[in-house]
Amino acid sequence: MLAFVVNRLLQAVGVMLVVALVAFVISNYIGDPINNMVGQDATHEDRARMRTELGLDDPAPVQFGRFIAEGLRGNFGISYQLKRPVSTLIAERLPATLELVLVAAVIALAGGVVGGVYTGLRRNAMSSRAIMTVSLVGVSLPTFVIGILLIYGFAVLPKSCVEGMHLFGRMLLTCAEVGAIALPSFGRGDTVELGSWTSGLLTADGWRHLVLPGITLSLFNLTLILRLVRSEMLEVLRTDYIKFARARGLSNRAVNFGHALKNTLVPVITVAGIQIGSLIAFSTITETVFQWPGMGLLFIQSVQFADVPIMTAYLVMAALIFVIINFTVDVLYAAIDPRLRSDRAGTARA
Amino acid sequence: MAGGISIARAWRKVSGSDIYYSFRTSRITVAAAIVTAIIFAACFAAPLIAIQDPYDPANLDLGVAMRPPVFWGGGWDFPLGTDDQGRDMYSAILYGTRLSLIVGFASVLLAMALGVTIGLVSGYAGGATDAVLMRAADVQLTFPAFLIALTLDGIVRGLIAQKVLPFDHDAIALPVIVLSLGLSFWPQYARTVRGAVLVERTKDYVNAARIIGVRPWRILWRHILPNAMGPVLVIATINLAVAIITEATLSFLGVGMPKTQPSLGTLIQIGNDYLSSGDLWITVSPGIMLAVLVLAVNLLGDWLRDALNPKLR
Numbered sequence: 001m002l003a004f005v006v007n008r009l010l011q012a013v014g015v016m017l018v019v020a021l022v023a024f025v026i027s028n029y030i031g032d033p034i035n036n037m038v039g040q041d042a043t044h045e046d047r048a049r050m051r052t053e054l055g056l057d058d059p060a061p062v063q064f065g066r067f068i069a070e071g072l073r074g075n076f077g078i079s080y081q082l083k084r085p086v087s088t089l090i091a092e093r094l095p096a097t098l099e100l101v102l103v104a105a106v107i108a109l110a111g112g113v114v115g116g117v118y119t120g121l122r123r124n125a126m127s128s129r130a131i132m133t134v135s136l137v138g139v140s141l142p143t144f145v146i147g148i149l150l151i152y153g154f155a156v157l158p159k160s161c162v163e164g165m166h167l168f169g170r171m172l173l174t175c176a177e178v179g180a181i182a183l184p185s186f187g188r189g190d191t192v193e194l195g196s197w198t199s200g201l202l203t204a205d206g207w208r209h210l211v212l213p214g215i216t217l218s219l220f221n222l223t224l225i226l227r228l229v230r231s232e233m234l235e236v237l238r239t240d241y242i243k244f245a246r247a248r249g250l251s252n253r254a255v256n257f258g259h260a261l262k263n264t265l266v267p268v269i270t271v272a273g274i275q276i277g278s279l280i281a282f283s284t285i286t287e288t289v290f291q292w293p294g295m296g297l298l299f300i301q302s303v304q305f306a307d308v309p310i311m312t313a314y315l316v317m318a319a320l321i322f323v324i325i326n327f328t329v330d331v332l333y334a335a336i337d338p339r340l341r342s343d344r345a346g347t348a349r350a
Numbered sequence: 351m352a353g354g355i356s357i358a359r360a361w362r363k364v365s366g367s368d369i370y371y372s373f374r375t376s377r378i379t380v381a382a383a384i385v386t387a388i389i390f391a392a393c394f395a396a397p398l399i400a401i402q403d404p405y406d407p408a409n410l411d412l413g414v415a416m417r418p419p420v421f422w423g424g425g426w427d428f429p430l431g432t433d434d435q436g437r438d439m440y441s442a443i444l445y446g447t448r449l450s451l452i453v454g455f456a457s458v459l460l461a462m463a464l465g466v467t468i469g470l471v472s473g474y475a476g477g478a479t480d481a482v483l484m485r486a487a488d489v490q491l492t493f494p495a496f497l498i499a500l501t502l503d504g505i506v507r508g509l510i511a512q513k514v515l516p517f518d519h520d521a522i523a524l525p526v527i528v529l530s531l532g533l534s535f536w537p538q539y540a541r542t543v544r545g546a547v548l549v550e551r552t553k554d555y556v557n558a559a560r561i562i563g564v565r566p567w568r569i570l571w572r573h574i575l576p577n578a579m580g581p582v583l584v585i586a587t588i589n590l591a592v593a594i595i596t597e598a599t600l601s602f603l604g605v606g607m608p609k610t611q612p613s614l615g616t617l618i619q620i621g622n623d624y625l626s627s628g629d630l631w632i633t634v635s636p637g638i639m640l641a642v643l644v645l646a647v648n649l650l651g652d653w654l655r656d657a658l659n660p661k662l663r
Contacts, residue, residue, distance in 0.1 A: 011488075014485070014489075015488075015489050015492055018489050019489070026505060026508070030505055030508035030509060030512065030514075136645070136648075137641070137645065139648070140591075140641050140644040140645035140648055141637075141641050141644075142595045142598055142599055142602075142640065142641075142644075143599070144598075144599060144602045144603075144618070145618065145633075145637045145640065145641065148618070148621075148622055148625060148633055148637070149637075151625060152625055152630060152633075156625060156626055277494075278494050281493070281494040281496060281497045282494070282496070284497075284500070284603075285599055285602075285603065288602075288603055289622075299500075300500075300603050300604075300605070302504070303500055303501070303503060303504035303507065303605055304507070304604055304605060305507075306504060306507040306508040306510075306511045308508055311501065311504050311508075315501060318493070318497065319492070319493070322492050322493065323492065326492065
């Protein structure tokens with residue numbers, strides 16, 4: 001087990017080094033740092049002096065070493081566009097993204113497991129078929145379209161309510177009722193400062209602002225987990241130990257949840273763990289649709305303006321989060337399932 | 351008529367095959383294939399059946415901007431309404447879908463060419479070459495392809511801003527996005543092909559070819575690759591759907607196709623600005639088109655995966 005953990009750890013460090021190298025190449029050879037710092041009328045001598053002072057004339061390996069050392073200290077330079085230290089910008093934006101990802105992960109897990117168990121147990125019921133069809137459509141609708149539709153349905157439509165409005169040919173709701181389900185579609189709402197962490201999870205307004213982006217971000221993973229749980233349930237329910245449990249006269253509840261669901265959870269935990277990384281990446285889309293002031297929105301803006309320091313810092317941060325998640329999932333999985341340990345550690349790195 | 355006979359013979363061969371049988375008996379797959387075929391045909395015929403060329407600025411008339419579609423109280427001269435520039439949405443959707451399909455196919459072909467070549471080299475060469483190439487694939491698979499495409503786009507923008515590339519971004523948006531997507535999707539192909547090469551290279555027919563002096567590249571292309579093409583085609587089909595969605599997403603985020611040459615994602619982005627005033631059609635019609643296209647391609651991909659999997663027969 002120790003060999004396995006060390007092996008995985010070395011691999012994680014290797015990935016981070018490659019990412020750091022890519023980030024280094026981007027920041028040194030794409031954005032000319034001098035050009036971005038001085039104005040048009042700086043003389044040639046001034047530029048040369050700054051190059052030497054900043055160490056840009058040193059050999060590339062020395063510069064790479066310095067880049068890593070600065071990165072480890074959390075120093076990624078100053079944004080071209082916003083003229084502020086990148087580390088401060090990211091520290092300000094990180095809580096918004098992490099809270100959004102957390103809420104989306106909880107929605108995806110809860111909805112996915114409940115829906116998966118339901119459709120797995122009643123595989124031929126009309127309601128199950130309806131859920132599966134909707135989930136197929138959900139996979140085909142890109143995240144941003146779902147976000148737009150939710151904004152329209154829950155933020156725009158309620159505001160434009162006209163008394164006596166007819167929806168689909170019959171009157172569904174009065175304007176007061178429509179107004180009550182209206183949700184904000186822009187920003188984080190009221191936040192509370194907890195030291196350097198601004199949280200929207202402590203105010204009612206913050207929660208209301210989380211609903212639409214949270215659902216939007218979670219939907220893809222919700223359908224993924226739902227389909228996974230369903231197929232695992234169908235598989236497990238066919239096994240002999242489930243038949244035996246029924247033969248012993250155990251209640252449906254004990255069989256379905258105590259025996260069947262429990263045995264479906266290992267792959268679900270793995271997929272869910274890995275998907276948290278993708279939630280962080282895909283939050284860039286959701287944050288843009290809902291103008292959510294997180295890291296993803298910062299990153300998209302930095303790509304649009306070729307703001308290299310922010311781009312590289314975001315990449316390194318995202319890579320670090322992915323690598324930590326993958327490492328944790330690998331180790332957890334090996335701890336749960338001993339078969340993986342022996343044959344992977346032995347043959348994988350030939 | 352030699353041509354007629356060979357077509358008839360080819361058809362007999364196709365219609366008698368297992369794959370055609372599994373296609374014919376799956377009603378939803380046939381439906382998906384028909385929908386896909388209609389969309390493809392409409393996109394090829396776009397210049398013939400469109401009302402106007404939406405990429406020609408001379409056709410934009412602000413006087414008819416924001417006209418609603420027919421079913422929303424608009425007139426038949428613009429069946430799906432117009433956008434904020436007075437562009438006919440029906441024509442824009444046809445051309446936009448064509449653009450999405452071009453980007454999708456081109457990037458899938460690029461990723462496939464790259465991935466298959468790397469996979470063949472990696473599997474056949476083995477040793478250090480194999481280790482380096484496969485670790486590179488591992489590192490890249492750590493990140494969602496969407497993020498990598500986004501970063502590549504940002505790098506190109508940086509190069510343009512530094513005047514390393516003497517282009518305007520809008521002018522080279524199409525090749526940039528194809529390149530970004532192609533470079534993001536290669537690892538899956540490389541891994542699959544490498545695995546197949548490792549299995550096939552020890553088989554007798556490969557040894558026989560080697561003994562009679564066939565060159566390694568010929569063995570790889572003519573002998574091993576055809577045996578690895580099944581899974582590659584399955585990945586490519588599903589990849590096409592992913593590429594179309596990713597292109598739409600990048601365009602929606604404002605880093606893909608420009609507004610002067612809108613793809614489906616760009617159209618949805620244009621519509622997004624007018625959503626709060628309740629003008630839904632600019633967003634909804636391209637959104638439905640995108641969803642239908644992706645759903646149909648996904649269904650075809652699912653079917654192909656099951657049809658080529660001998661365990662499920």
